[in-house]
Amino acid sequence: MKEYKYSLDYDHPLIAELYDSTENSSDDIDLIRSLIDDFNALNVLEPFSGTGRIAIPLVKDGHRVVCIEISKSMHDRAVKKAARLDRNTRNRLALIVKDAVYCDWGGGYDLIILAANSLYELDSPQTQTKCIRNASRGLKSGGYLFVDNDDYKGNWGRGPFGRQQVVFEGHGADGSFGRSIKEGLRFDESDRVLHLKRTWFYENPPGEEKITTYLAAQRPVSHDEVKQWLEQNGFEIIHEYGDRKGGNYNIDSERAVFWARKI
Numbered sequence: 001m002k003e004y005k006y007s008l009d010y011d012h013p014l015i016a017e018l019y020d021s022t023e024n025s026s027d028d029i030d031l032i033r034s035l036i037d038d039f040n041a042l043n044v045l046e047p048f049s050g051t052g053r054i055a056i057p058l059v060k061d062g063h064r065v066v067c068i069e070i071s072k073s074m075h076d077r078a079v080k081k082a083a084r085l086d087r088n089t090r091n092r093l094a095l096i097v098k099d100a101v102y103c104d105w106g107g108g109y110d111l112i113i114l115a116a117n118s119l120y121e122l123d124s125p126q127t128q129t130k131c132i133r134n135a136s137r138g139l140k141s142g143g144y145l146f147v148d149n150d151d152y153k154g155n156w157g158r159g160p161f162g163r164q165q166v167v168f169e170g171h172g173a174d175g176s177f178g179r180s181i182k183e184g185l186r187f188d189e190s191d192r193v194l195h196l197k198r199t200w201f202y203e204n205p206p207g208e209e210k211i212t213t214y215l216a217a218q219r220p221v222s223h224d225e226v227k228q229w230l231e232q233n234g235f236e237i238i239h240e241y242g243d244r245k246g247g248n249y250n251i252d253s254e255r256a257v258f259w260a261r262k263i
């Protein structure tokens, strides 16, 4: 069976369309905006940028944003949204298709955003810490990092395994239909990696079906380890939130959202 090196392959136009129609919360954008309220025209980098859900509002606010996205379909959707911006705003947005784990992030940024479970896209502590290290190198001294993930509570080893679960499904504007399914195969407790079988079921408007199946791996991260990685990579933690609305973090919080400054 085909293998995908990370957690989920988003590279299908209907996946990008369904992502946009389902992921329409803006709490994290509001939180980021409140944190940078005092700053004008920041140089921002957003790896794992998807369809530009966060980047587009930020360029509209006057910031310059560089996006790094691995999936051409997610990127193409961001390009389409950018085309609707006025020229000056559009010129503040750079959209790059690359694997953020292995490409050069550049340097001198005021703010780097790792939003919406970006670290859960990855397959290992090595690739996850590489991103935190890249963020540290990519920021100028005094620059900020926003990292937002679910706070892993240590329960993935319980499964379910061998059972198919629908992750998302829906119709595209053209009448096509897609369903993304995952099936947990096993959880390696030592390196804490979930091995998965993923299936993407697609039916085009004339009704022809295509089923793609592949193996993937996903590694959850906890509040404590992200905090440790930040401290080991020269960050001072300014705020720890337990949700995207800016509520304080506690051990029962579902999320671990860090606002950290590069020392």
Ligand SMILES: C[S@@+](CC[C@H](N)C(=O)[O-])C[C@H]1O[C@@H](n2cnc3c(N)ncnc32)[C@H](O)[C@@H]1O
Binding pocket: 006, 010, 023, 047, 048, 049, 050, 051, 052, 053, 054, 068, 069, 070, 071, 074, 098, 099, 100, 101, 115, 116, 117, 118, 121, 122
């Ligand atoms: C959950 S989406 C989040 C998108 C965006 N940050 C947001 O908040 O709307 C995660 C995105 O990360 C992208 N991604 C996954 N692995 C990546 C990698 N190694 N390099 C760059 N992008 C990656 C996926 O293709 C997907 O578009």
